[in-house]
Amino acid sequence: MINKLWIDYVSAAVQLYGIAPFGQVADVISAQTEEQVSEEEIKRWIEDPFGGSLAKAALEQRFVYLHPGNFFVGQWIVEFDEFESHWAQQQGKPFYVPEQQELLLWSDPHYFHKPNEYWALQKWIESEFAEISREYAEGLAEDLQMMAEDPFSPEKIISEFERRDLKLQAGQIQVLLQLVTHLHNHTRQQIIRGHTPYELFQLEKQFLRPLPVQVGRNDPCVCGSGKKYKKCCGA
Incomplete structure (x- = not known):
């Protein structure tokens, strides 16, 4: 059984x-x-x-x-x-x-999580290309999300629109790449064990230490005494 x-x-x-x-x-x-x-x-x-x-x-x-x-x-x-x-x-x-x-x-092999950034991208596509149907916009957004799961290049994203005979103006390209970048950062990825890049950054940030500050001998002391470093902690 x-x-x-x-x-x-x-x-x-x-x-x-x-x-x-x-x-x-x-x-x-x-x-x-x-x-x-x-x-x-x-x-x-x-x-x-x-x-x-x-x-x-x-x-x-x-x-x-x-x-x-x-x-x-x-x-x-x-x-x-x-x-x-x-x-x-x-x-x-x-x-x-x-x-x-x-x-x-996720037990359904056809399931794919669509974060808010996905819907923002689909909405933008629909608003910029009124000649296409909602289903077509959804299919394009899904393809872009799959491309955004891995490190992507602007050329690869733009070529997907060209392949579909959707012409992009310079201003549209800038907005599109911002939307896809946000989508990438909030898409769950197998390579980082199901986390989104944003989530993983937040986890790893807890363990980051600030870089040591270089203090000149004549600078104010880092302890806040008001004295020069050379006459205080640097003595």
């Missing part, structure tokens, strides 16, 4: 992270359900001759595959042999783990 909830959690984790270690999946299931699951139990489940075969077939329908070393991975990682590169770039970054209701939305 297939454990559908575990299938959903594995699929969601891979959709968010690209690479989902067995242990991470076990930790999240344990934290969000009444089950206490270990990495070893996930391993036994997926390697079971009968149940595991059914589970793997169900996961493959969601473009999820096994990788040696106790990992679930996305289809694109298998096809392009990107495991080592993707895994190396993820190191040192925490996993983004939303509440259960939000997390399980």
Whole structure:
């Protein structure tokens, strides 16, 4: 019998992270359900001759595959042999783990989170190109969001409009690139384990230390005494 909830959690984790270690999946299931699951139990489940075969077939329908070393991975990682590169770039970054209701939305391989910045971009496209339908504007905005998930170039963004015979003026290009930059900063990315660049910056900012200030001997002392540095703390 297939454990559908575990299938959903594995699929969601891979959709968010690209690479989902067995242990991470076990930790999240344990934290969000009444089950206490270990990495070893996930391993036994997926390697079971009968149940595991059914589970793997169900996961493959969601473009999820096994990788040696106790990992679930996305289809694109298998096809392009990107495991080592993707895994190396993820190191040192925490996993983004939303509440259960939000997390399980990601179990649908066609789900993609659309932040407010996405809707701002779509609204701008609709206002600037009145000749296209809302559905067409939505499709363009979705393509731009996929492009914005990775480091993008202005040329790549502009060429998407040219490909669709949508002419951009200089002022429009400036606004467009600002909108896409904001969208990039608020789009969840597998390479940073489901965080947005903005969220990750806020997390890392807590650990940044200010650069040391160079104080001249004749400058006021940094302690606030009012004396010159050379006659105070620098003496």
